[in-house]
Amino acid sequence: MATTISRRRLASFLFIIAAGFALNSFAQKPRVPPGGHLAIVADERLGALRSSPDPAARLIRRLGRGRFVSIRGSSRTRDGLTFYQVAINRRTSGWLQSEAVISSWRAGDDERLTRLLDGADEFDRVARARIFLEAFPRSPIRMKVLLIYGDAAEEAAAKLTREAERRFERRELPAGGAPEFSYYLNYSGLDRYNRQGVVFTFDRTRKQFHYEGWAWREILRKYPNSPEVAAARTRLDSLSKNTLK
Structure with a gap:
């Protein structure tokens, strides 16, 4: 278990480095939230940050395409949807449908x-x-x-x-x-x-x-x-x- 966590942390770290270099090449500075496993919003149509793991829960804010999030946990709904508990900065966190984001540490995301x-x-x-x-x-x-x-x-x-x-x-x-x-x-x-x-x-x-x-x-x-x-x-x-x- 410890080995799996270490590998995921390493993957997240490498993901930050790779994304950071790429963003610098496009002359933009990434906003990287602290902690957790890093991911990027790729499908903004599902980028609703909500107060609980429910597609009808209160909307906290819409996350635009390219936004970095830090994944802290997950939950599965009765309808079979998986939500990630994510932070976008030190003050703001919520729940985001898993299909909204991609990351190098999730197999098949490419x-x-x-x-x-x-x-x-x-x-x-x-x-x-x-x-x-x-x-x-x-x-x-x-x-x-x-x-x-x-x-x-x-x-x-x-x-x-x-x-x-x-x-x-x-x-x-x-x-x-x-x-x-x-x-x-x-x-x-x-x-x-x-x-x-x-x-x-x-x-x-x-x-x-x-x-x-x-x-x-x-x-x-x-x-x-x-x-x-x-x-x-x-x-x-x-x-x-x-x-x-």
């Missing part, structure tokens, strides 16, 4: 999080894939998620291009003002993707955004023998034709 990527829109895929990349640096399916992350970012680029075009068509840019491309690169629609670590380039000739390709390059660099390499190389070849001029 595959479960991958399933959450199916059917999601491009921003949700980016955000959940980012959580995966932070939480599971050694997962055997990491290259698959890198490809999903990059492809979702490129899909978002096409959508953002259309949105920016409509916005700037309605609002004529001032003559003699800042360069036109700088208005596009400062378009507010890019902000939430930037907070997820996504960087876009801008094709000034076609007036199009494109994902800059970090995830695809990461596949070539770290997983050169994976099945995803061919797709990643194709994406990068296409990107090179749309390099910012």
